[in-house]
Structures are given as C-alpha cells and as structure tokens.
C-alpha cells in the first residue's frame with residue numbers, strides 16, 4: 019500500500035504535527051509515523067515563554083513569572099506577566115501526544131530506522147530497517163546534528179550548547195518562583211555568549227545549566243568545570259546531590275541548508291530551520307510551524323510551511339556577526355537589551371511578532387555602528 023502521508027521522525031516536530039492533524043478532518047487517514055527510537059525516555063526538557071494557554075497546559079511541569087538577569091552592567095528581576103516561562107519534560111510530551119494520537123486518530127506508529135528516501139513523480143520510497151515503505155508525501159522531521167557540512171561564505175553556523183544538573187541542596191537555596199534567564203557572571207570569552215541558567219522547582223531543587231552560543235563546541239571537561247564553577251562559586255551551592263544531567267546542542271544556523279523543499283518531501287522542525295539563529299529556541303516555533311501545516315493540509319490538501327520573515331533573519335545574522343567579529347561583547351549587547359526595554363517587547367521581538375515601531379526602538383537603543391557594519395558585511399559577503 020501507499021500511505022497518503024508519512025511523518026518521518028517522532029521528535030518534537032513529528033509528534034506535534036500528528037497531534038494537530040489528529041484534531042482535523044484528516045484524523046481518519048492512514049498516516050504512518052516512523053522513528054528509530056520508541057520515545058519513552060526523558061531525553062530533554064523544553065522551555066519557552068507564552069502568553070496564551072498551551073495545548074500542552076496539563077503537562078507543563080513548572081512555570082515562572084519572574085525572571086532574573088545578571089551581568090557586570092545590570093542586575094534585574096523582571097515580571098514577565100502576561101507571559102509565563104514554561105517547562106515541559108520530554109517524557110511527558112512524548113507520552114501525552116502518543117496517547118492523544120492513538121485515541122483520536124487512525125494513525126499508525128512504526129519503530130524503524132530510515133536509511134534513505136527517494137522521490138519520483140508519484141510517490142516517495144523509504145528504505146527502512148523494517149523494509150520498503152511508500153508514501154505520496156513525507157514530512158521529514160529526522161534530525162541529527164550533522165558532523166560535517168558545507169559552510170557557505172557569509173553565513174553563521176553557531177550552536178547553542180549546554181550542560182546542566184538537576185540537583186538538590188541540603189539548605190534552602192532557591193526562590194522557587196524566580197528563574198535565572200541569563201547570568202553573565204560566569205567567566206566570559208570574546209566572540210561567544212556564555213551564561214548560567216537556573217530553573218528552580220522548589221527552594222532546594224533546580225536545574226542549573228552552563229550555556230554557550232558559539233561557532234564551535236567545547237571539550238567535555240570544560241562544560242563540567244564551568245558548570246561546577248557556576249554552581250559552587252557563583253550560586254554558592256556547596257552541599258548538593260545531582261540526580262540527572264542534561265547535555266544538548268542546538269543549531270543556530272542562519273542559512274537553512276537542510277530546509278530545501280522538494281515536491282513530495284517536506285521538512286519540518288529543526289530540519290526546516292525552526293531553531294532561531296540568534297537564540298536556539300525552537301519548541302514554540304515548532305508548535306506554530308506544525309499547527310500551520312496541519313491546518314492548511316486539512317483545509318486545502320496542500321503542505322505549506324509558514325512564510326519566512328526576512329527582516330528577522332537580517333537581525334539574527336547581524337547579531338551573530340557583531341559577536342563573532344567582536345564588534346561588541348555579548349554581555350553588553352544583552353545588558354542593553356534588558357536595561358532599555360520591557361521584557362514583553364523583547365519577547366515579541368524574539369517571537370518575530372513585534373511591529374516596526376518596536377523594531378526601531380530596539381535598534382535605536384543599540385550602538386548603531388557595530389550593527390550597521392555587521393549588516394553591510396553580511397550583505398557584501400552573500401552577494
């Protein structure tokens with residue numbers, strides 16, 4: 019048989035797409051979801067800010083309305099209402115969406131590794147560890163960090179990479195209602211962004227992370243040394259027990275090199291450029307992207323990705339250029355941003371929902387020269 023649609027990869031994007039499709043008129047179609055993993059492990063946690071209620075509200079693990087920013091230039095606690103900063107555990111998301119899809123649709127799940135996809139004028143043929151599978155269209159959410167890839171001149175291939183500990187302290191050490199969003203008190207390096215990040219679950223439990231944005235990864239010992247330094251010397255935690263660790267690498271590429279769309283294979287999720295180049299945030303963007311695809315597919319039968327917003331690409335690339343070429347330190351850039359603007363405006367800007375007046379306000383508060391130089395250089399290198 020030929021499936022009308024196959025969803026390749028049941029990570030955040032594949033499961034989200036199926037979750038939204040299961041709420042449309044396509045719920046009775048034979049849609050096949052394939053992943054090499056069963057997705058029954060807590061392999062990550064997702065955080066995102068949000069004003070409205072999430073479709074996953076009942077599995078939100080924690081949410082905060084106070085966030086703190088620290089640098090040599092600024093220390094500030096911000097009330098982010100009407101937003102919440104929310105956290106979902108991977109395992110809760112996988113189980114919740116799998117259960118919802120099984121109850122509300124005729125979609126099928128298959129555990130198999132996909133080796134190859136070949137497209138002809140009528141269909142896509144997938145070679146998998148469970149044999150050959152045919153589909154009219156494939157939504158491709160397969161993602162693994164590429165080891166080697168071609169880097170085009172004038173583009174930035176950065177990563178958000180981080181190591182974290184879920185830890186418990188003996189004494190009361192955290193304010194449970196306040197998370198640390200960016201803590202620049204960690205030792206800084208030129209041409210990178212380095213900060214601490216704390217998500218408290220109670221006065222004695224938290225996820226503490228050391229995060230870097232840069233164009234290269236670190237050796238494993240350096241993450242450990244920096245995380246330990248942040249935990250013990252900056253947060254002042256001495257008696258603590260680690261229950262789980264988290265390590266992650268998220269692409270912050272401003273060239274969406276994997277997202278090239280073919281007629282019948284449609285990229286989704288990270289593969290479709292969902293991770294924002296200037297922040298690495300992807301989860302909420304994946305929700306918006308897959309919800310859009312599902313709605314349009316049900317209405318018109320067409321698989322369409324949401325339109326790109328070129329102006330925000332320009333801003334993201336300018337920021338990466340400014341930091342990579344050391345035109346300004348990242349600590350200064352983010353301190354200006356947090357000092358001069360209400361957090362709600364920053365969230366709208368990062369969500370690519372700000373209006374032109376807000377964009378001008380944000381640009382206007384930054385020193386013009388480094389950003390204009392960056393925009394000009396990016397344009398020159400790409401033309």
Ligand SMILES: Cc1cc2nc3c(=O)[nH]c(=O)nc-3n(C[C@H](O)[C@H](O)[C@H](O)COP(=O)(O)OP(=O)(O)OC[C@H]3O[C@@H](n4cnc5c(N)ncnc54)[C@H](O)[C@@H]3O)c2cc1C
Pocket residue numbers: 026027028029030031032052053054055057061062063064065066130131132133159160161162264265266267268286287288289293298299300301302304
């Ligand atoms: C540890 C970690 C923490 C993160 N935290 C946040 C956060 O707090 N906020 C945020 O906005 N973003 C976060 N991200 C970034 C992003 O939201 C996640 O990476 C998200 O899971 C991306 O979704 P995806 O569907 O594109 O890829 P994935 O969720 O990685 O899914 C890809 C799927 O493809 C499958 N696959 C790959 N190759 C094959 C193959 N050959 N055959 C079959 N299956 C295959 C994999 O098993 C996997 O299930 C985080 C990323 C990581 C790694």
